Amino acid sequence: MDLNALDVNTIGDWPMAAKAVLIAMGCGLVGVGWYQFVTSDQLERLSGARQQELELKQRLERKQPKAANLEAYRQQLAEMEVSFGNLLRQLPDETEVASLLVDVSRTGRAAGLEFELFQPSAEATQDFYAERPIRVRVSGRYHEFATFISGLASLPRIVTVHNIQIEHTKRPGGAMGVMSLSATVQTYRYLGGPGAG
Numbered sequence: 412m413d414l415n416a417l418d419v420n421t422i423g424d425w426p427m428a429a430k431a432v433l434i435a436m437g438c439g440l441v442g443v444g445w446y447q448f449v450t451s452d453q454l455e456r457l458s459g460a461r462q463q464e465l466e467l468k469q470r471l472e473r474k475q476p477k478a479a480n481l482e483a484y485r486q487q488l489a490e491m492e493v494s495f496g497n498l499l500r501q502l503p504d505e506t507e508v509a510s511l512l513v514d515v516s517r518t519g520r521a522a523g524l525e526f527e528l529f530q531p532s533a534e535a536t537q538d539f540y541a542e543r544p545i546r547v548r549v550s551g552r553y554h555e556f557a558t559f560i561s562g563l564a565s566l567p568r569i570v571t572v573h574n575i576q577i578e579h580t581k582r583p584g585g586a587m588g589v590m591s592l593s594a595t596v597q598t599y600r601y602l603g604g605p606g607a608g
Contacts, residue, residue, distance in 0.1 A: 498569070511568050511598050515545065518562035524549040527591070534600065544573075545596045550580055556592050563596065571597045 417425055422433070477484070512531060519526060528548035534541040549559070556577065563570045575594045 511566075511570075512545065514566055514568075515547075515563065515570065515596055515598070518566065519547070519549055519559050522551070522558040522562055523555045524551040524559055524592075528593075536602070539602050541600045541602055543598045543600060545598065546593075547596055548591060548593045550589055550591050553577075553590060556590070559592075569599050573597055 417429055422430070425433070516526065516529060526547065526549050528546060530546040532544045532546065534543050549556075551559075560572060563572060573595045575592065578591050578593075580589050580591045
């Protein structure tokens with residue numbers, strides 16, 4: 412078969428082998444074009460979708476245990492909110508700070524301690540509460556100090572004790588075993604205002 416003798420205008424008269432080659436070339440061009448403009452984009456999207464599926468499966472595996480325990484988490488959150496509300500009620504509002512200071516002083520006297528210093532300092536504001544440090548120095552016996560600290564812990568409001576220093580006092584004619592305790596007693600006030608705590 413002579414390729415120069417083939418005329419494009421008479422394709423129907425071409426020999427069967429030439430027609431088959433022409434059809435194969437046309438199908439090849441259509442296949443390459445289809446792959447280039449349609450299939451390759453779809454393969455890229457398929458690869459992206461598979462990657463996304465893998466990421467979603469991993470996220471599902473991480474979140475599934477949490478979802479399985481969602482009701483327990485909700486119950487725990489409700490308990491924490493109640494507990495937080497109870498703790499907030501232990502923070503006095505503006506009107507109750509004075510009575511709390513009296514309670515601290517009364518607790519020391521009830522323990523049998525003698526106050527040498529009772530000095531409230533300025534408040535230090537935090538996120539939702541204010542701290543009011545009170546410098547105290549009391550004298551008494553060791554077990555009276557313990558009773559005082561225990562009494563502070565049993566107050567209905569939150570009171571903490573910091574920077575405790577205990578020293579023997581050297582007083583002429585003083586009783587044996589009398590010591591001096593210096594500390595910072597810290598009280599807290601809720602910044603939500605009166606009646607909010």
